[in-house]
Amino acid sequence: MENFIDFFMLRDPNVAWVVGGIICITAAAAIVGTFTLLRKQALIGDAVSHAILPGVCLAFIIAQTKNPMILLIGATISGWLGLLAINYLSDKTKLKGDAALGLVLSVFYGLGIVLLTAIQQSGNAAQAGLDKFLFGKAAALVRDDAITFAIFSFVLITIVFLFYQPFKLVVFDKDYALAKGLPVRRLEVLLSILTVSAIALGIQAVGVVLMAALLIAPAAAARYWTNSLSWMLVLSTVFAILAGLIGTYISYTVPRMPTGPWIVSILSVFALGSIFLGRKKGLLARYLNQRFHKEKMLKENILKVLWHLGEADQNFEAFRSVDQMQERRFIPLPQLRRGSKKLVLEGSLIRKEQKFALSPEGKEEGERIIRIHRMWELYLTTHMNLPADHVHEDAEAIEHVITPEIEAELAKVLEGAEKDPHASPIPYKE
Amino acid sequence: MIKQVPDPVLELHNLTVVYESKPALWNVDYTIPENHLIGVVGPNGSGKSTMLKALMGLVKPSSGYAHVYGKEIDEVRQRIAYVPQRNSVDWDFPVNVFDAVLMGRYKANNLFRRVSKADKEIAMEAIKKVQLEPFVKRQISQLSGGQQQRVFIARALAQEADMYLLDEPFAGVDAATENSIMSLLKEMNANGKTILVVHHDLQSVKDYFDWLLLMNTRLIASGPTEEVFTEDMLQKTYGGKLNILSRVVEIIEKQGHPIREK
CATH class of the missing domain: 1.10.3470.10 (ABC transporter involved in vitamin B12 uptake, BtuC)
Structure with a gap:
């Protein structure tokens, strides 16, 4: 010293x-x-x-x-x-x-x-x-x-x-x-x-x-x-x-x-x-950035699952168990738990005992992802001439990327078409 | 068909350039009148970029000369803005859009001069003209290809020149950017600027340019687009090489023979 x-x-x-x-x-x-x-x-x-x-x-x-x-x-x-x-x-x-x-x-x-x-x-x-x-x-x-x-x-x-x-x-x-x-x-x-x-x-x-x-x-x-x-x-x-x-x-x-x-x-x-x-461009910054995107995709996928389940029986407020969610789309349990917990904290999900339901914000967000997914699928078939059975995987990734501006442009290009290539309705905002 | 004009703003006289004993330009000789939007067209490796560099004095000709506004290039550099190919620089360099465009204001005759407030305003004007204001503070590697190209064009604009020489400004650029660059160039041309563009896409030649240079190491044609842009001329430009010429080139290259005596 x-x-x-x-x-x-x-x-x-x-x-x-x-x-x-x-x-x-x-x-x-x-x-x-x-x-x-x-x-x-x-x-x-x-x-x-x-x-x-x-x-x-x-x-x-x-x-x-x-x-x-x-x-x-x-x-x-x-x-x-x-x-x-x-x-x-x-x-x-x-x-x-x-x-x-x-x-x-x-x-x-x-x-x-x-x-x-x-x-x-x-x-x-x-x-x-x-x-x-x-x-x-x-x-x-x-x-x-x-x-x-x-x-x-x-x-x-x-x-x-x-x-x-x-x-x-x-x-x-x-x-x-x-x-x-x-x-x-x-x-x-x-x-x-x-x-x-x-x-x-x-x-x-x-x-x-x-x-x-x-x-x-x-x-x-x-x-x-x-x-x-x-x-x-x-x-x-x-x-x-x-x-x-x-x-x-x-x-x-x-x-x-x-x-x-x-x-x-x-x-x-x-x-x-x-x-x-x-x-x-430091390695840590890159890693954190990647993790941020992964977490975002996980959360959006959980909201999607719940929205899909809601669409199936026309009840978006229902509480669903983890098993029900996994049946609709398999997300490994630890990730599903972690993502749901975060969503509850953010106010997108409501938790009751071991079950989860969409909050109004959560429903809107889930709907937005589905809307983009279906619009993108339609866009790929109508504007890029891809067959309907080739577009799902692409949309699974792109739905997490598209910004509100591009969403608006997509909506304009599709001229208010009602159904995606698999005949599911596109949930436009009222 | 090579149309010569009186009082040209651009003149190449019998210009020959050799790269590592291989001729890149061979006896190119033309004159171009003022205030035209000129396209330079030819296959890959036909010496288009070399011709631009020879005009700017970046490569030394083996023989012949280039005159701009009737003078040696060194006397009129201030009046000419050069836009290099986009891939000629490392975009990872630590500058943002504004700094890069500001380089257009640097003066060659006073290296110690710092940029002034007026310089900064001019640079900002140029950035607005190419619609890059939202990216002013962005590091240049984080731009798309089209945006990078517009940085180069803004830098040239900031120079406030009378003549603009652009090397492949539409390479790797999206259609929207190409359109907006082209309408900017047309507007500048309408305001009396002479603009020369190395170009690749034959389809748009007629819409873009009112004067055309067709090249394939040698000059095939120079003149108003409607006279020069013919099937016959294009055939000469693209349809294979001149057999004897290319054989001579090969010999020169292999033997390391000088292309001019002296």
């Missing part, structure tokens, strides 16, 4: 630099990553982040220093070369996009590991900690790092903000942007530069291996909560910063815990959680 307060109150100035640095890195990655995701370049992000490793190593070999600015420049250049290589291979050779990605990723990364091993065995004392580029070193950020990252990410975010409108148009509809005369090629190059830079920045926190997650996961999670690009940018930034802080806190308190994997794990929780719970 003390740790927690110390960390988040930023009591230790070293912690303050770490927290500041992490916020900059994760925010820049999330904002740029939103566009990367929408451009469907998630995998390119992964390949580019691996392609950055040899650049970092070469920059160190040449400059013999771990100055963050110099390493960033090396990283950006080699990330950019990786991107060019991917584009060249997939555009100009017979290789398909996925092969080009796989090739660039493994070749660059392999080269990076070779260089890294060579540096580590060279006996140069300054190299200590360079291997942190594999999995990140967020908890070890110092003042110089934080200031460099702040400037770098400020520039990235400002560029996105300035070019927000044209970026949005180019990513959504490139042809239209071209037709309008926007400098599409240059805007795309700018977006790619932003991506490579955000990756070069982000590997300081999570390392090259996991960088793609920092770029893509926040935006992917945000997409499940909103249908607006601006909100998506805000949400992905919030997700990324939160994950960054939590991950850093864990590696700060528990010794020998790597930062990058923790940040990415937290992000994965956010992303998975969004996939399940997300308001827009």
Whole structure:
């Protein structure tokens, strides 16, 4: 607990630099990553982040220093070369996009590991900690790092903000942007530069291996909560910063815990959680929606059964037992009980001992379903030329779908026909 | 039958376009007068969309040129609104109808300019014209095909152009939407706009268009509909390929031979 307060109150100035640095890195990655995701370049992000490793190593070999600015420049250049290589291979050779990605990723990364091993065995004392580029070193950020990252990410975010409108148009509809005369090629190059830079920045926190997650996961999670690009940018930034802080806190308190994997794990929780719970197309939302419709169909079917029974002996108010209802149409007992109970609560059914009867509202609703069912059957035979014995099943499903507007239109098209194809009367409203 | 006119608003001069060493347009050459409702008709893969893209400068011709209002396209872009094929974009993109139509107001010459209140009003007017007001705030993937097509048309309307180029606006669109789009286009045409539509359904050609381009990689005919829309011309457009031409195309494609010297 003390740790927690110390960390988040930023009591230790070293912690303050770490927290500041992490916020900059994760925010820049999330904002740029939103566009990367929408451009469907998630995998390119992964390949580019691996392609950055040899650049970092070469920059160190040449400059013999771990100055963050110099390493960033090396990283950006080699990330950019990786991107060019991917584009060249997939555009100009017979290789398909996925092969080009796989090739660039493994070749660059392999080269990076070779260089890294060579540096580590060279006996140069300054190299200590360079291997942190594999999995990140967020908890070890110092003042110089934080200031460099702040400037770098400020520039990235400002560029996105300035070019927000044209970026949005180019990513959504490139042809239209071209037709309008926007400098599409240059805007795309700018977006790619932003991506490579955000990756070069982000590997300081999570390392090259996991960088793609920092770029893509926040935006992917945000997409499940909103249908607006601006909100998506805000949400992905919030997700990324939160994950960054939590991950850093864990590696700060528990010794020998790597930062990058923790940040990415937290992000994965956010992303998975969004996939399940997300308001827009989340799995839970879909499941609830389906269940809602199933329950509606169950209730409407029960009302129908009672209405049918009422029609048979011209007594709509009679109380019927569960057995009578099941005889008319089989609905499994647990469902029948559950549905009837709900209908009683909603006031559509009246219960007396173990028997149920339609309330006036229930009768009207049951009648409405039957009316739609019979009108639909008639419509299928008269307007879609289906034989009368083919239409019942279709109507069983469609009766739950048709809205009052379509019902009115159906009534108009059928011109007040009195009977359905099976000679049952259509119960019009008086 | 290719009818050439003086002072054309649209002119293709000997235009040839090659896609991955396969000719998509071959020596297309026509002139079209102002204020017509023009149909572009031909079989699948006959270069209709490519011709539109060449007009807008989206594809580079191997030879020849396209002029609009007698000028290079780059000088007159503001006056021309392009409506791409509906399936050319990912409709899952996080924008709603209003935002998508508002894109018609973005200006190419000032990327940093934010949309103004006047822009928003114009976008709203365009949405009303295509009868999408009830869906203004809806995310574009939750629209029907016909509604999505109308979003594209509203975006073009918001541009307030003089000429409209529409690529298959009736593909995958219900009959009611097709009718309402068509009457909108006729109304715009009556107000002096030039409108060019890539179209598939031969039955409606006579009712829809007063000028016709018949294409099959090469241009078969260009002229007033009543003169061009004949059995003979349609036979030439749809009745098999020109044997020698298609054999030459095949050789070019296989050998990767350049179609023009230089």
